[in-house]
Amino acid sequence: MTSLHARVKETFNYLHQNAEISWGEQETTDYIKSLLKEQGCDTTTFNDTTGIIGKFGTFDGNRPVVAIRADMDALWQNVRGTFQANHSCGHDAHMAMVLGLLWKIAADPLLKDQIALKFIFQPAEEVAGGALKMVEKGVVEDVDYLFGVHLRPIEETAMNHASPVIVHGANTAYTVEINGTDGHAARPHLTTNAIEVVYEIMAHLSSIHLNPRVPHSVKITSMTAGGKNTNIIPGAAKFTIDMRTQDNPTMDDLTDKVRGIFKAIADLHETDISITDIEHVPAAELNEEAIRIMEEAISSVLGGDQVDSPLITTGGDDFHFYTIKRPELKATMLGLGCDLHPGLHHPDMTFNHDALINGVNILYEAIRKTYKI
Incomplete structure (x- = not known):
């Protein structure tokens, strides 16, 4: 040596x-x-x-x-x-x-x-x-x-x-917050369940279709909601999304679709969905x-x-x-x-x-x- x-x-x-x-x-x-x-x-x-x-x-x-x-x-x-x-x-x-x-x-x-x-x-x-x-x-x-x-x-x-x-x-990560109001578990009609909102977002993410010749993925990588009491419906939640694409134009397309999902579900449930932090690395x-x-x-x-x-x-x-x-x-x-x-x-x-x-x-x-x- x-x-x-x-x-x-x-x-x-x-x-x-x-x-x-x-x-x-x-x-x-x-x-x-x-x-x-x-x-x-x-x-x-x-x-x-x-x-x-x-x-x-x-x-x-x-x-x-x-x-x-x-x-x-x-x-x-x-x-x-x-x-x-x-x-x-x-x-x-x-x-x-x-x-x-x-x-x-x-x-x-x-x-x-x-x-x-x-x-x-x-x-x-x-x-x-x-x-x-x-x-x-x-x-x-x-x-x-x-x-x-x-x-x-x-x-x-x-x-x-x-x-x-x-x-x-390319890699983009969002930290996202759902800002709603808690409700009694016996009265689900009086609030929006943030866990269900996250579940709907997850379901819609799986329906995103981009050019299959360009590798890409999008997934939820963490989620927190609720507290110690089992009889409270959480109105708030925090989760992260990880998005990956092989090139930068495909990342632009993917982020547009993800943001569109956030807006559509926020409008549907009359709740606030906000991106609070973004990490991005280009291809x-x-x-x-x-x-x-x-x-x-x-x-x-x-x-x-x-x-x-x-x-x-x-x-x-x-x-x-x-x-x-x-x-x-x-x-x-x-x-x-x-x-x-x-x-x-x-x-x-x-x-x-x-x-x-x-x-x-x-x-x-x-x-x-x-x-x-």
Whole structure:
């Protein structure tokens, strides 16, 4: 094992053991800042959010700016009976690989005058807000190419394989409240039963029909209504809806139909149905040049027969807000095979840590090929 590989693994272990949830990644920010400073990066932090930007190379306008994004936040989940921050989506690995990329580049002093790299350590990917915050801060205004990386489950790609692009789908989640008045269980005609309203909404959701060639789904994922007394009809309820589509136009169609159902049932029952919170992640917008660069990088590191086809998944990632908000950005996300099981977001997710150096080397080659070095 090389010293670089060992350092990347050691960094991964530290980040894994010191996980922090969305918008709370302060110690992670401080830790990464210290490592960026060690390599001579110019760093930028923010007074109203976690996250950090590191700049390495020569920013004189004579060469394209390439950014590498790593997400920082962990999930809050039940791990063997205890709720805790847990890196079950691989963000600890993503940060370790991107830092490994910096160390590998910094080891070649001749590269510094040929490149202009931005390292974007982004908070709050899991709540779909961090990328938008970074866009708001202007961190990609001068960026020409943007590369990301994500561990992939074993069902999608094998160890020592990788895909040059992850074709994420769109994801929208609504938190919805029904605001009515409770009633006596003996007099159901005097109120509207919020549980029945939710049931009707659920039934209508199953009757939505969109283009069957585009994967899509809509379902209720949580619901609360009523209290301790069994003789009260609840007039209020709160529930969440998760909507997924493979592309952005289909998501627009689906949200229109779901909102139409809310309005029709609210009118029918003369009750108030309000969307109180929206989380949205757009589907991937693809760039052929960025994908080609990443494909060539994978082939250089792992071999041409280890390059997988585009990975199509209805899972989402807020990485794609960067290209939605700045369409001229040439971006792609590396899908890294790593023997990951049982699956992403599983509390006991694990993977082959030897894949970390594959990610470092592929990203390094992507940088070299972008600059034609």
